[in-house]
Amino acid sequence: xxxxxxxxxxxxxxxxxxxxxxxxxxxxxxxxxxxxxxxxxxxxxxxxxxxxxxxxxxxxxxxxxxxxxxxxxxxxxxxxxxxxxxxxxxxxxxxxxxxxxxxxxxxxxxxxxxxxxxxxxxxxxxxxxxxxxxxxxxxxxxxxxxxxxxxxxxxxxxxxxxxxxxxxxxxxxxxxxxxxxxxxxxxxxxxxxxxxxxxxxxxxxxxxxxxxxxxxxxxxxxxxxxxxxxxxxxxxxxxxxxxxxxxxxxxxxxxxxxxxxxxxxxxxxxxxxxxxxxxxxxxxxxxxxxxxxxxxxxxxxxxxxxxxxxxxxxxxxxxxxxxxxxxxxxxxxxxxxxxxxxxxxxxxxxxxxxxxxxxxxxxxxxxxxxxxxxxxxxxxxxxxxxxxxxxxxxxxxxxxxxxxxxxxxxxxxxxxxxxxxxxxxxxxxxxxxxxxxxxxxxxxxxxxxxxxxxxxxxxxxxxxxxxxxxxxxxxxxxxxxxxxxxxxxxxxxxxxxxxxxxxxxxxxxxxxxxxxxxxxxxxxxxxxxxxxxxxxxxxxxxxxxxxxxxx
Numbered sequence: 001x002x003x004x005x006x007x008x009x010x011x012x013x014x015x016x017x018x019x020x021x022x023x024x025x026x027x028x029x030x031x032x033x034x035x036x037x038x039x040x041x042x043x044x045x046x047x048x049x050x051x052x053x054x055x056x057x058x059x060x061x062x063x064x065x066x067x068x069x070x071x072x073x074x075x076x077x078x079x080x081x082x083x084x085x086x087x088x089x090x091x092x093x094x095x096x097x098x099x100x101x102x103x104x105x106x107x108x109x110x111x112x113x114x115x116x117x118x119x120x121x122x123x124x125x126x127x128x129x130x131x132x133x134x135x136x137x138x139x140x141x142x143x144x145x146x147x148x149x150x151x152x153x154x155x156x157x158x159x160x161x162x163x164x165x166x167x168x169x170x171x172x173x174x175x176x177x178x179x180x181x182x183x184x185x186x187x188x189x190x191x192x193x194x195x196x197x198x199x200x201x202x203x204x205x206x207x208x209x210x211x212x213x214x215x216x217x218x219x220x221x222x223x224x225x226x227x228x229x230x231x232x233x234x235x236x237x238x239x240x241x242x243x244x245x246x247x248x249x250x251x252x253x254x255x256x257x258x259x260x261x262x263x264x265x266x267x268x269x270x271x272x273x274x275x276x277x278x279x280x281x282x283x284x285x286x287x288x289x290x291x292x293x294x295x296x297x298x299x300x301x302x303x304x305x306x307x308x309x310x311x312x313x314x315x316x317x318x319x320x321x322x323x324x325x326x327x328x329x330x331x332x333x334x335x336x337x338x339x340x341x342x343x344x345x346x347x348x349x350x351x352x353x354x355x356x357x358x359x360x361x362x363x364x365x366x367x368x369x370x371x372x373x374x375x376x377x378x379x380x381x382x383x384x385x386x387x388x389x390x391x392x393x394x395x396x397x398x399x400x401x402x403x404x405x406x407x408x409x410x411x412x413x414x415x416x417x418x419x420x421x422x423x424x425x426x427x428x429x430x431x432x433x434x435x436x437x438x439x440x441x442x443x444x445x446x447x448x449x450x451x452x453x454x455x456x457x458x459x460x461x462x463x464x465x466x467x468x469x470x471x472x473x474x475x476x477x478x479x480x481x482x483x484x485x486x487x488x489x490x491x492x493x494x495x496x497x498x499x500x501x502x503x504x505x506x507x508x509x510x511x512x513x514x515x516x517x518x519x520x521x522x523x524x525x526x527x528x529x530x531x532x533x534x535x536x537x538x539x540x541x542x543x544x545x546x547x548x549x550x551x
Contacts, residue, residue, distance in 0.1 A: 055080030
């Protein structure tokens, strides 16, 4: 049967002069049109065949985003093999473990350094450098994609392993075939356009489920995609790309907001005072939405004046051409979303999903976006709440299972076939979802109360200046404490924690804090590849410091 890969290849042929892949190198753009990208796919297919890859094989791809990454991905799919993408910056030992589990026919890495680092811990398949896949001459004829059955696994993405050993999540042809048309309709709804010419910038690695949908979604709707090539130079790349839309994780939007506020703090007194007064007035208006009177009118005038002067300038620095920001992978703090939407007037649309749900369960509606909530269920997807408020999901987007893990697959579903997301949620009367935290992350102090750490961590990031990361500790302990990273002093922590604790019941209040000198990163094993906290690893790593907090 023809499938989404066939349509993507057909799009490259139908629009040979359209720019489908654009690499952003600092202030420079390197563009690849449909004709050339299609040829690169065929060249890569020849390389795969030369190395013995046949339909049904698994091929691991470990490299940062690039035009050749896209061509390799499409070539593997067109040959009827299964792509197993992995995060190039992950710990080599972890990568080796996933490679061993995937049992691939071929492992493709960016360069010798990455190859040698992984090969030192595993010996299950031949390795090939990505440039070596493109040594053949350009083909004289183009071949169609091989037909694939609906249950064929097109990709296996290893879960982040935040609470255990990573598992390979299978995405089938049927999953992608359902999701891509749905995504196309939703993007048209959000953008108010048919696609084809939207300036979409992407900085997250294509190995993640959400990124796969962004990449395939753009190509499926015959739209180009602009790629970051250096996360260290993201600010310049965004200015160069001048995107209308891009997918974000909450951390970037929080970083943009804190970066703006840091620059404001360095400006002359009138600017500093004007910003502080506007934020205070804006917050008062939020706390008393139904209020009236002279004080409310004054606050409205203060915010309106700041929007015309201060926030207009901030918006110009971020990009006046931006039509919308899409945010996923973790809950976005409500105030951060409102700061972008209400003060900068940049729409922020939230997306919620997991690798097991083909990346998406809910997407915001343009006319029904609520800050702090992550949208409504997409077409043909059902949601309900189970025990402890756990979100259960059913629909054609749900994965068929974990690779070679039948017991784990059974445990992921209820007896009547609903997928257990593990997320503690609420659903309002309009079907708009809010994510509170992870059910399995619930802390139970010795008081016996159930405490979700995520909302408290969010308050810490808002209330303690300079804090970059916060991890609440307290399971089976007499009270809650927190581990912090960032440039923050003791007086700021004390004052900030007073704000955090304001109005909270005693069992949710933070009593003490430890400031760690090192950041939590995927490289030191304290964050997953997609920036989520590895709570058990963090508790082990800071065991002495945690014991000192409870001494």
